[in-house]
Amino acid sequence: MKAIRRPMFWYGLAMWLVSIVIASLLIQLGGLIMSDVPTAGKLVTQEEFVDTERLNAVETEIDALEASLRANQNDLEDARFRLDSRTLDYQNQRANFENWIKTRSATRSDAQNPEVIERVQAIELLKLEERKAQRVIEELQQTRTEQTRALQDLRAQRQDIRADAIAPYEQARNLEVLKVFALRLALTLPLLLISAWLILKKRGSSYWPVYRSFIIFSLFAFFVELVPYLPSYGGYVRYGVGIALALLVAHFAIKGMTRYLQNKKTEEQRPENEKRQLIEYETAVKKISGGICPSCDRQFGPKQPRGRDSQPEAHQDYCVHCGFCLFSRCSSCGTRENSFYKYCGACGVPSDNDALQATA
Structure with a gap:
């Protein structure tokens, strides 16, 4: 059975909504503050460490x-076109000359000897022009080869100049990241400390929903605004912080469980009336209905299925682990009932649990 009153349920739900709304507003405000933090949005660049004077000189070359x-x-394209033209003229002139020689051989006219010499000279002149055009292309190709090699050397120099900036850039980058992390840590760590104090000291306060919203905000600030900016020197810092946090959580979990078991052991040695004064009414009703002893938190009987308003076996009136009284009998009608009920569920008269608490 549910021991929490319906208005309490809706109040708790409304307070959770209030906590979420306040936390979201705090998160937005924190985001604005973080965006205005110096160096938070601007990191060093590699260009700042490049020798610009040398680089500009190389770039100009x-x-x-x-x-x-x-x-x-x-x-080169123009020279090749001229070479093609000269080669074509030479080939045409040579073909015409060969045809003319065949004609002359047929007629065997000595009067044509001067013309033969003239035609041969013309062909030789065209061949000379073709050779000059080839030589121009060869010179242009040689110049192009030299310039290409020089360009490769200059590009290698440019790459070396940029490579020289990597080491100082990485060093400055690491320092900048560490600076940003330290600045964010200085803003986030107080929030975490305040949240830890609120959890330890204000857990049962009436203003706990407001404090809870601040705790949600501080956790968001830690995991979103701080953790992504953890420095990573080859992963050592991140893994180191992760191991330290895991060990810290394990330490407090072990200490908390040890303290809890010690407190339970001490409580079991107290008189039952003192135990009942320390247990909240609604918590006790809910635990007993679920088969859990509210004194030692052990399972004393089988847990009942949901939707059934049934109780554990009739003979289990006391916890088999610590002897705590779980069920009592109504002095008016004799009905077996939860020992924390204030009124009998069968006849409605006030229960004798107060007397049980006083005389236990």
Whole structure:
């Protein structure tokens, strides 16, 4: 059976909504504050550590060589066109000459000897022009090869200049990340400490829903605003922080469980009337209905299925582990009932649990 009153249930749900709303507003406000934190949004760049004077000089030479290569390509294309033209003229002139020689051989006219010499000279002149055109292309190709090699050397120098900036950049980057992390830690750590204090000291306060919203906000700030900025020097810091947090959680969990068991052991040695004064009414009713002893938190009987308003076996009136009285009899009608009930569920008269508490 449910021991919590319906208004209490709706009140608790409404307070959770209030906690979430307040936490969301705090998160948005924290985001604005973090965005205005110095260096939070601007990190160093590798360009800041490059020797710009050397780089600009190399870039100027690269631009000039690339322009020269483009001009060389244009000249090379023009020279190849001229070579093709000279080769075609030579081939045509030579073909005409060979045909003319065949005609002359047929006629055997000595008067044509001067013309033979003239035609041979013309062919030789065309061949010379073709050779000059080839030589121009060879010179342009040689120049292009030299410029290409020079361009490769300059690009290698540019790469070396940028590579020289990597080491100081990485060092400055690590320092900047550490600085941002330290700044965020300085803002987040007080929130975590306050939250821990609220959990330890204000858990049962009437303003706990408000404190709970602050705790949600601080956890969000830790996991979203701080953890992603953990420095990572090869993963050592991240793994180290993770191990430290895990050990810390394990330490407090073990200490808490040890303290809890010790307190339970001490409580079991107290008189039953003192135990009853320390147990909240609604908690006791709920636990007994679920087959759990409210004194030692052990299972004293089988847990009943949901939806059934039944009780454990009739003969289990006391906890088999600590002897705590779980069920009593109504002095008016004799009905067996939860020992924490204030009124008998069968006849409605006040129960004798107060007397049981006083005389236990």
